[in-house]
Amino acid sequence: MPKRGYHHGNLKQALVDAALGLIETKGPQGFTLSEAAKAAGVTPAAVYRHFQGREDLIAEIARQGFEIFADLMEYAYEKGQPSALASFESTCRAYLAFARKNPGHYQAMFESGLSVNRTAELAAAAARARDVLEKAAAELSEHIPPGKRPPSQMVSAHIWAMSHGVVELYARGTPGGRTPFPAEDLLETGIGIYLRGLGLLPPDA
Structure with missing residues (x-):
């Protein structure tokens, strides 16, 4: 057989x-x-x-994951157009949605300890996903006066870190994952506070 x-x-x-x-x-x-x-x-x-070896297998899983992730991020970005704010918020929500729908890929991508530079193909897939969020951050940052405008890479890195933290602590049943608030609400309010700090959203009444 x-x-x-x-x-x-x-x-x-x-x-x-x-x-x-x-x-x-x-x-x-x-x-x-x-x-x-x-x-x-x-x-x-x-x-x-x-x-x-096992790391080569995990690298291929991570590469496929980043390709799926990048496709989802690009779709989310386009869905929010022509509003820079809507595109930015949509890509942020896509991060959480991907982590929940693709836990195996997510762990291979972010929890395996594997460098994204292990292979050229993996690095390219990871860069494509990162570029979508950086593009959304750059468009949104255009509304900040040049003298007060942080680099778009820094804005996207902050949001990526916030999204990753919400996933790890509150969206995957890991230790410390108990909270009275849905992960989506935590991420949305956190992003709102961040954007208000940059002057991109009006202050709460």
Whole structure:
């Protein structure tokens, strides 16, 4: 009886899909290549046709995750046009939505300890996702007087950090994740406070 990984003709993707399931249950450092091979229905030796080690497999998962993430961010950005504020807020909400819908990819991307520069393909995918938020931040920052305008990369980095913190602490059931407020509300109010500090939103009445 042929191995399941070979049967559908795409062993590499079968290993990625198997590893995604393991990451979701055990974390990016909690499984072995042998376990991924077993879950994919192939022998451990077959893994090395595509991946030299577990980190190479995780890097491919992270690359695919960043491609999905970038597509979602671009869609969110376009959805908010022509309003710079709406586009910016939409991309921020997309971050949280991605983390919830793609927990395995998210962990491979941000919790595996893997450098985004491990491969050129991974670096390019990560840069595409980052560029969307930086573009949204740059458009929004045009409403700030030049002398008071922070670099758009700094604005996007602040928002990225805030989004990541909300995901890690309040959106994924991790320790410290109990809060009486929905993660979406925490992120929205946090971004609102930040934007008011920049003078991009009117103060609360």
